[in-house]
Amino acid sequence: MSGRHDFTRLLRAEWTKFRTVLGWVITMVLAAAAVVLLGLFSASGSHASCGAGPVEIDCPEPPLGPEGQAVSDKFFFVHQPLQGDGSITVRVTSMTGQIRLPDLTPGVRRVAPGVVPWAKAGVIVKDGMRQGSAYAALMVTGRHGVRMQHNYTHDVAGRPGGVSKKDPRWLRLTRSGDTLTGDESADGRRWSTVGTVRLAGLSDTVEIGLFATSPCDLLVKQGDFGGSIGQCRFTEATADFDQVSLQGRTSGDAWRQDDVGVTEAPDGAPHHPGRFERSGGTFTVTGVGDIAPHVEGESIESTLTGVLAGLVVVVVVAVLFVTAEYRRGLIRTTLLASPRRGRALAAKAVVIAAVTFVTGLAAACVVVPVGTRILRANGNYILPVSLLTEVRVVVGFAALLAAAAVLALALGALFRRGAAAVAAAIALILVPYLLATTSVLPVGAAQWLVRLTPAAGFAIQQSIPEYPYMTGHYAPSAGYYPLPPWGGLAVTCAYAAIALAAAIVLLRRRDA
Amino acid sequence: MRRELHAEWTKLRTSQGAGWLLLALVALTVAASAAAVATVSCPPEGCGHDAPRLSLAGVQLGQAVVAVMAVLMISGEYGTGMIRTTLTAMPRRMTVLAAKAAILTGLTLAAGTVAVLGCVLTGRLILPGNGFVPAHGQALVSLADGPTLRAACGSVLYLALVALLSLGVATAVRDSATAIGVVFGLLYAFSVLPFMVADPDWQTLLWRISPMNAGLAVQVTTNVSGLPLSPWAGLGVLAAWAGFALLGGGLLLRRRDA
Numbered sequence: 001m002s003g004r005h006d007f008t009r010l011l012r013a014e015w016t017k018f019r020t021v022l023g024w025v026i027t028m029v030l031a032a033a034a035v036v037l038l039g040l041f042s043a044s045g046s047h048a049s050c051g052a053g054p055v056e057i058d059c060p061e062p063p064l065g066p067e068g069q070a071v072s073d074k075f076f077f078v079h080q081p082l083q084g085d086g087s088i089t090v091r092v093t094s095m096t097g098q099i100r101l102p103d104l105t106p107g108v109r110r111v112a113p114g115v116v117p118w119a120k121a122g123v124i125v126k127d128g129m130r131q132g133s134a135y136a137a138l139m140v141t142g143r144h145g146v147r148m149q150h151n152y153t154h155d156v157a158g159r160p161g162g163v164s165k166k167d168p169r170w171l172r173l174t175r176s177g178d179t180l181t182g183d184e185s186a187d188g189r190r191w192s193t194v195g196t197v198r199l200a201g202l203s204d205t206v207e208i209g210l211f212a213t214s215p216c217d218l219l220v221k222q223g224d225f226g227g228s229i230g231q232c233r234f235t236e237a238t239a240d241f242d243q244v245s246l247q248g249r250t251s252g253d254a255w256r257q258d259d260v261g262v263t264e265a266p267d268g269a270p271h272h273p274g275r276f277e278r279s280g281g282t283f284t285v286t287g288v289g290d291i292a293p294h295v296e297g298e299s300i301e302s303t304l305t306g307v308l309a310g311l312v313v314v315v316v317v318a319v320l321f322v323t324a325e326y327r328r329g330l331i332r333t334t335l336l337a338s339p340r341r342g343r344a345l346a347a348k349a350v351v352i353a354a355v356t357f358v359t360g361l362a363a364a365c366v367v368v369p370v371g372t373r374i375l376r377a378n379g380n381y382i383l384p385v386s387l388l389t390e391v392r393v394v395v396g397f398a399a400l401l402a403a404a405a406v407l408a409l410a411l412g413a414l415f416r417r418g419a420a421a422v423a424a425a426i427a428l429i430l431v432p433y434l435l436a437t438t439s440v441l442p443v444g445a446a447q448w449l450v451r452l453t454p455a456a457g458f459a460i461q462q463s464i465p466e467y468p469y470m471t472g473h474y475a476p477s478a479g480y481y482p483l484p485p486w487g488g489l490a491v492t493c494a495y496a497a498i499a500l501a502a503a504i505v506l507l508r509r510r511d512a
Numbered sequence: 513m514r515r516e517l518h519a520e521w522t523k524l525r526t527s528q529g530a531g532w533l534l535l536a537l538v539a540l541t542v543a544a545s546a547a548a549v550a551t552v553s554c555p556p557e558g559c560g561h562d563a564p565r566l567s568l569a570g571v572q573l574g575q576a577v578v579a580v581m582a583v584l585m586i587s588g589e590y591g592t593g594m595i596r597t598t599l600t601a602m603p604r605r606m607t608v609l610a611a612k613a614a615i616l617t618g619l620t621l622a623a624g625t626v627a628v629l630g631c632v633l634t635g636r637l638i639l640p641g642n643g644f645v646p647a648h649g650q651a652l653v654s655l656a657d658g659p660t661l662r663a664a665c666g667s668v669l670y671l672a673l674v675a676l677l678s679l680g681v682a683t684a685v686r687d688s689a690t691a692i693g694v695v696f697g698l699l700y701a702f703s704v705l706p707f708m709v710a711d712p713d714w715q716t717l718l719w720r721i722s723p724m725n726a727g728l729a730v731q732v733t734t735n736v737s738g739l740p741l742s743p744w745a746g747l748g749v750l751a752a753w754a755g756f757a758l759l760g761g762g763l764l765l766r767r768r769d770a
Contacts (some may be wrong), residue, residue, distance in 0.1 A: 038705075046710035298710065305708040308701035316693030323689060327591065382712070417715040418689025419587070423580045426696045431573065433701055438707050439569070477707075 038306030063132030074289025076274030079209030083487030086248015212287035231390030303371025396460030410499035459488025541574030566637025666730030680757025
């Protein structure tokens with residue numbers, strides 16, 4: 001009998017064993033139901049609205065960037081139209097600002113001078129004034145030196161260091177068709193290119209000019225019940241530009257100013273407005289906001305609240321799938337029928353992985369789209385992601401359950417006792433996740449937990465990536481994992497594979 | 513009852529695993545606490561950490577061992593068929609369960625006390641090296657401090673209540689693997705749920721009824737007023753869970769075929 005045929009026979013035997021135990025089949029269906037119901041339950045309990053004076057309204061939605069993601073596009077813009085090719089050259093001689101400090105006495109405002117690390121000021125070419133339109137900008141930042149950024153999610157580093165009167169930075173942004181080139185210089189004579197980018201479909205007439213913006217200052221506090229709470233405090237940045245020169249078909253010296261995306265108070269007055277002053281050749285621009293991805297809102301994986309409940313159920317079934325045979329002595333029949341013991345266990349692993357994967361996939365296929373729809377209907381903003389990411393979250397969820405099932409099955413074969421195996425599997429997967437996301441552990445320790453333990457696989461659910469060019473609370477408790485999605489899942493799979501290999505070796509050696 | 517107690521004690525005393533499990537309870541609890549306090553530091557400008565609670569963090573892992581021990585106490589008998597002998601010899605089933613609960617509580621209280629004292633000592637020894645000193649606004653962990661004493665005693669009681677909850681669940685579901693799954697699901701999976709929902713009202717409600725979050729409120733010594741439940745009321749929630757589980761398990765034990 002050929003080896004392949006033999007394994008197919010084993011698979012069929014194991015599948016028959018699984019599907020004929022009514023309790024297991026019902027339990028798997030219940031696991032899927034738990035994932036769906038918990039997800040829908042938490043989605044229907046999440047409401048969001050924004051206060052507009054005395055009334056609650058739906059929160060305003062952030063604009064979408066050219067690549068489809070939610071973006072912040074809020075800055076003070078001193079600009080004029082540019083038709084066709086051209087360039088802008090400026091010298092930045094200072095960057096200052098103010099940061100609001102936490103209140104000592106409630107309601108009493110305290111501010112201190114300073115700029116946040118990602119405060120930005122420089123030159124920008126933008127495809128029209130619409131928020132979220134394509135752009136390329138060359139800028140100095142609070143603490144990250146010169147940067148060239150475009151379309152909200154692309155960032156190239158230039159020369160590090162801050163600016164001052166003694167150590168100014170010259171910036172030049174050149175448009176040629178849909179290609180933009182950023183050059184910097186310390187003295188205005190020797191230039192070096194920071195980056196060249198292509199903005200596909202850039203209009204013939206674009207807005208070119210100076211900008212300043214400053215994101216809020218993030219303060220993360222330990223939550224009272226564990227976890228953490230982020231608080232964002234107002235900041236603004238002011239930059240001085242001189243030696244401003246334009247090339248190309250512009251309106252010459254007629255500058256317009258706009259506070260792009262400024263928040264309006266209920267009475268229509270701008271809240272924390274920016275400013276522009278000009279004295280001779282010196283332009284002083286003050287701005288509040290950010291030109292960056294927008295990450296506030298619900299992510300699609302927030303509908304997967306049932307993952308832990310599903311995981312526990314799957315672990316129990318996977319363990320029973322092997323320990324029940326030991327309990328009832330069926331293992332001796334199994335091993336008599338298939339003396340190549342490793343294959344028998346491998347067939348079990350394939351069957352349990354397939355069953356769990358299909359169960360998880362079915363549950364996620366329902367709960368992710370329906371849950372996000374409910375969340376949206378309740379006024380929550382769902383951060384948009386690409387279809388590919390959504391598929392990855394759904395399929396990854398199923399794959400995570402399947403990897404956990406194989407790990408549990410292997411532990412069941414290793415321990416041969418249900419209680420020990422279930423306890424070990426949960427202690428390996430669930431407890432590290434719990435400690436990393438809800439406990440008082442510092443972020444560094446939490447990150448190591450979700451790097452090294454089988455809980456790393458939860459990274460597959462993260463739909464919004466960590467943006468290195470944006471200050472954020474990138475902690476496991478906030479849904480940000482240190483490993484990339486597939487890398488994290490690979491760690492869990494590696495644990496499952498090692499445990500399965502150890503179980504096969506022991507099964508071969510031990511008396512059944 | 514004395515006969516039942518004696519029988520249960522003999523069964524436990526002569527089984528191999530129990531001693532190891534008690535040892536594991538103490539070792540794992542203290543080790544996890546040591547790991548937790550070793551990772552946290554307090555800078556000179558102060559920190560919002562709750563030092564006694566950090567020192568007792570190992571209880572979160574130790575409870576897993578307690579649950580395994582409690583589940584095995586009854587489902588081990590179902591696994592081997594011993595339960596039929598037990599119930600033939602001692603037909604008053606509720607009394608049998610009560611005897612099991614009494615022995616289990618006594619053992620957990622004893623081992624739990626050792627474990628919790630170990631945790632307090634660990635915190636006392638390691639935390640000052642990480643900046644938890646009075647100069648940084650953190651008092652040394654000491655049982656002479658009222659809230660700390662409450663946290664320590666409460667943690668021992670917490671472990672005992674987890675044992676009773678697990679015993680009740682295991683009596684109801686009989687199979688050891690399933691029982692462990694249910695208990696861990698109730699404790700661990702349920703405890704994350706409040707952090708996963710966005711609505712604050714739901715968060716508070718789920719936090720209040722989740723056995724682990726509410727039960728461990730007894731360990732909190734700072735900002736107690738910010739908790740959704742007072743420390744002892746939180747332990748009461750866990751006690752209610754344990755009571756329901758034991759009652760349900762007992763009724764099923766009485767009515768069902770063994």
